[in-house]
Amino acid sequence: MIAKPFIKRLEQILGKDHVMTEKADRICYSYDATQRQFLPDVVVHPGSPAEISEIMKLANAEKIPVFPRGAGSGFSGGSLPTEGGIVLATSRLDQILEIDEENLVATVEPGVVTETFQKAVEKVGLFYPPDPASLKFSTLGGNVAECAGGPRCVKYGVTKDYILGLEVVTPTGDIIRTGGPTMKGVVGYDLTKLMVGSEGTLAVITKIIIKLLPLPEAKKTMLVLFDSIDGAAKAVSAIIRGKIIPTTLEFMDSATIDCVREATDLEVPDTARAVLIIEVDGDADMIDKQAGRIADIVQPLGVVETRIATTAAESEALWKIRRSVSPSLRKVNPDKFNEDICVPRSKVPDMIRKVEEISQRHDVPIVNFGHAGDGNIHVNVMIDKKKPGDSEKAEAAIEEVFKEALALGGTMSGEHGVGIMKAPYIPLELPVSAVDYMKTIKKALDPNNILNPGKIFLD
């Protein structure tokens, strides 16, 4: 428990209104999308980098852990206050500070919601591509901390690719600017990219300088139903070998389709055992050509049906199948372990086959969908936590899924990060020397291990 005088000093820094100690309030900041729960001692809502600097200096002096938190929508437990201490919420730092239309650069505070930002830049004809599924509530600060992805990353890259610079507060309270608003810059180490994806363990993000693109003129959505997952996977490779990199190349396996078929009234023929949702964007004439070429390329690969949207409403209708996946899954079983392995694109069919074997061996339903274009598969192990033995079965299955992904040259996580959920599995993926190298960096920058301790590394 944090002592009263410490709370008093937080109140002096932030004002009483922005320091929460009531249990009811603290409970609101005790969980995230993993549904794990840890009660913080205090929740603070700083209004400026200077206040965050003061908080960090104080916490560092007293060795009280600080857990930065955006919207708490992460899937790896990155924002959970696993050791009590202080939750540092970025909700008051929610301003879009500048959208520089001349230079295609924006500056925002970390608490801006991803979709709010996307809409703001699209209003002036600009484009921020990263689109994590949580974009309606996740914050840009959280997206940067976890290096969020999304369906459009196959063409446009991940969050990291759009972050030009940051202002951060270090664990010892220094305010540092990294990078800047220029398109190139090679003076000193790239602290910006080191921070992106460091899961809130190296610094608290207080400002984000973001590169924007011109908004593509048009987009075109196609939904292709295949008679096998192999056909769909071959289609992905064939499209890219055909020199087209679509904006999205989303897939759903047969287990996922079964869920959707049962839970909704969407029309999906029984012969469809895999789905690809393919979107292309850019010059209007070019994407018409590309859509036609894609249809030709995939046709010999066991296509049951191809639907091409010609209006925005039709496009929405096609996406509805994909969007109905998460709600549909709950009908299989109430709880899911949602993993997000990533393998080289060509290994997706091998991976799906391995997952099917693991599912059968452990007698636990697993449904796969996600971003086939970049080999990033959402592997959802469906269980009922209340059933004895179900959680253990899921955990055993997940460890095997990770091992198979790694054996195929992949990674345990393409988008969600390590947090606490994957920390126990780190030795499967990273050799001791690499972990030691990372820990050396962490220790050098956060000597008292007060910033988001216990994340990524178990000790």
Added chain:
Amino acid sequence: MIAKPFIKRLEQILGKDHVMTEKADRICYSYDATQRQFLPDVVVHPGSPAEISEIMKLANAEKIPVFPRGAGSGFSGGSLPTEGGIVLATSRLDQILEIDEENLVATVEPGVVTETFQKAVEKVGLFYPPDPASLKFSTLGGNVAECAGGPRCVKYGVTKDYILGLEVVTPTGDIIRTGGPTMKGVVGYDLTKLMVGSEGTLAVITKIIIKLLPLPEAKKTMLVLFDSIDGAAKAVSAIIRGKIIPTTLEFMDSATIDCVREATDLEVPDTARAVLIIEVDGDADMIDKQAGRIADIVQPLGVVETRIATTAAESEALWKIRRSVSPSLRKVNPDKFNEDICVPRSKVPDMIRKVEEISQRHDVPIVNFGHAGDGNIHVNVMIDKKKPGDSEKAEAAIEEVFKEALALGGTMSGEHGVGIMKAPYIPLELPVSAVDYMKTIKKALDPNNILNPGKIFLD
């Protein structure tokens, strides 16, 4: 001087043929493109990561500095053996290990020459965009160490954007793999991006995993002559506001054009005071449309003449003007200080005006050309080092150029890095806290400061 027994141990690790101690040999590795010279004690040519690991362990134990070297084509002195010691040349590690056409990923050794690699991937219809001017001799290892850029970066990004993973040897001799061949990956800190641009101070690169793109179907080159630099600069902004991001947006100022006019028989009308070379690539029909739109957009901005290439030979002819710049400059004065500031794109005209003032005030010719599309200007201060006072004038002018670039929100270096040439100016750009943060990382990873010491940071 390094003691004989140490040399003996190097010979045991590498074989006698790969350890050079003759002065004539060492002189070959004593300079780079900066024309500064420092004689190493010994030059080694390791043939494997294991050998490099042995060398690093030995050097670390004996506290002998090691200077990794690709082609020695850098403009900031990054590979210079400023403290004697060991030059570690990557020339024997020159294999393209794999071009994975299915996954658009290649794996190479650091000593592969950039152009060799580009040609190899283009042969199978793939594309590696970064194109530093030195690509005919620079190595990919050097490109990664410095985060090289080039004209195509305005559309395609810099070296960093294509590096998915590395194998490196740490200053203490550990062999570490960072990242991997997947398009996404968020397990642990992004050591890959920390290494890219760290100028050989954090680890020796031994393997590089590179992301490739499909080779664009076609490209189209235009050369536009303007009656003022303002018109050309406005054209850059107008094109991008017009939602076109060309592959290249190269500019030359009037001083550069004068040089070319004097030194070559290329036809450049007297009324042309600025040149833009604009290239677009992609779908053949789309780029025809884009070229037409660009011509319309720039027309009102003081265009003297627009030349559009319709064949590859015509495109080459247009690029000839740009390629003749460097040889032409030598006619102005024999020596040049070649800086590469980068400012927000919209600030290019302000920056050029400032440079003209500085040139007049210090009575020293300065010619500007480079990558207008991303605000990356090559500022060339032309002097004759043999003339008393010329070097001092140049240095005073350069410091002012840096200060003006920073005042406009820019950086001292967009592509070349800090090395030893810009190290004295680091305090102009980075606050003490940021430098301390970087030095903390360096010190933690290289406790004996044996890997490329004296680079980036003065002490």
